[in-house]
Amino acid sequence: MAANMYRVGDYVYFENSSSNPLLIRRIEELNKTANGNVEAKVVCFYRRRDISSTLIALADKHARELEEEMENSEMADLPEKQKHQLRHRELFLSRQLESLPATHIRGKCCVTLLNETEALKSYLDREDAFFYSLVYDPQQKTLLADKGEIRIGNKYQADITDLLNEGEEDSRDLMKLEEKVWDPNSSLTEKQIDQFLVVARSVGTFARALDCSSSVRQPSLHMSAAAASRDITLFHAMDMLHANSYDMTRAIAALVPQGGPVLCRDEMEEWSASE
Template sequence: MEEEMENPEMVDLPEKLKHQLRHRELFLSRQLESLPATHIRGKCSVTLLNETESLKSYLEREDFFFYSLVYDPQQKTLLADKGEIRVGNRYQADVTDLLQEGEEDGRDQSKLETKVWEAHNPLIDKQIDQFLVVARSVGTFARALDCSSSVRQPSLHMSAAAASRDITLFHAMDTLHKSVYDVAKAISALVPQGGPVLCRDEMEEWSASEASLFEEALEKYGKDFTDIQQDFLPWKSLTSIIEYYYMWKTTDRYVQQKRLKAAEAESKLKQVYIPNYNKPNPNQISVNNVKAGVVNGAGAPGQSPGAGRACESCYMSSLRILLDILEEIWWLENANPVRWREARTKPQ
């Protein structure tokens, strides 16, 4: 917020509007808190700060707020929610007007960029490549003479691979440029009287235990290099950690870890499709699939049609009544068979 206030378009803003704008900035927090509904006073809109639009646009509405930082209640720190896009006058080059022919350049040359390579030099590409081969050979020889390098790169193959890294080639090209592209003079600068020049980058300077700590920290914090430095590598500078990270991404170990993570993510079950399952449960009483008035294969008096299948005890009293009726019919038939037969043939 204070950085945005330094923009030319915000300098002329009245103090009252600046004060209001400061109160429009909020801080996102992942801390959860429950409040009663009676505390609600209205509805507002909170959005992530957009670097491409002016802060004045947030003053056009009373219920419009913005945030760019996230508060961590455990660490008690404010961190950016995501990487910012550096758009604006503060991040753009100040291009001066083209000098007219014969016009002097009034700029301070000491504050300008330093030229480190001349594209139109007198050497051809083949000569430059030969010089770089000599520089790599000097780097391999320097590692053979260095005791610490001999421990880290015990074989000639590993020493040659370390000598072929970018830092050796950059130093060789810088030496050639300072020698005004005189190959003999540049080779003499690579091998002074004290011994060959040894150039080592962060990949060689770090020990195996430090590399393991870095990978563990990267797994925990991601690319939050400030937390990595504070909690895991306090003796390393932030520049050293960032430089090592980009060199570590060029190693085979990083490629293998990336493949393992990709295979692990691919093997995980991402979605589960549950089809419609309408098969009836045999343990559940179903009205539609049971014959009306059937109890254990026999009809029960007083049972409504479609009442479902039930157990014996539910209709025990009805069964007793039925048995009494059957017993009475049996007795009547045996007592007077003729009268019983006549009663069966007459509808009344």
């Protein structure tokens, strides 16, 4: 029974034609249509056969460079048959979404980002195991790496100053290096601060009720209240307390200026539930 249960996040096979290999997709959403059928919104993964020969050459070049960086000759030591099999285990992630009938699902598989510490042969040892390291854009016909890079140099890393000798004073102006954003020794008690944070969350919930885009993303009061309780709201509330010298009356007024309640929103609210 468990083998036939599919959830959001599962990697699955889809059949679209008896003459073609099974499609590999990741389930993003499962929705029931008006006629009672279940439809899956999925992320597309592409096989080597689905991309142009130019991009395949680019993918092979990326694989060779990765092998050199890893100083790993494992791929070169593999027999030709296993090399061929391994190429068929490579997929290309895309940002493309499509909707397919759930009745076309033909089982689960496993797809992982290529792990540089894992033996390549391990993908052949596991049934239904695939890997990817590049992202394919079907519209632009491009391949890009699916991870960032570490940049080195003065533009990207801070210069570490020499350790002070014993008895030597720090000649830097510390006031220019840091800014006080919170005073734990203020006149407010912990209970008063907690009460103010509850007020800030309430204002955040009301602000989402007034905002049209928020009401679409969080259609229920429960979801709006949860979004208003995120750290971004609490950080703003504590900033307002500090900026108003821990005067509760002035800080509450700052939460609700003349234009209406302040809406604090972070990046997480821009993501869908499946993301």
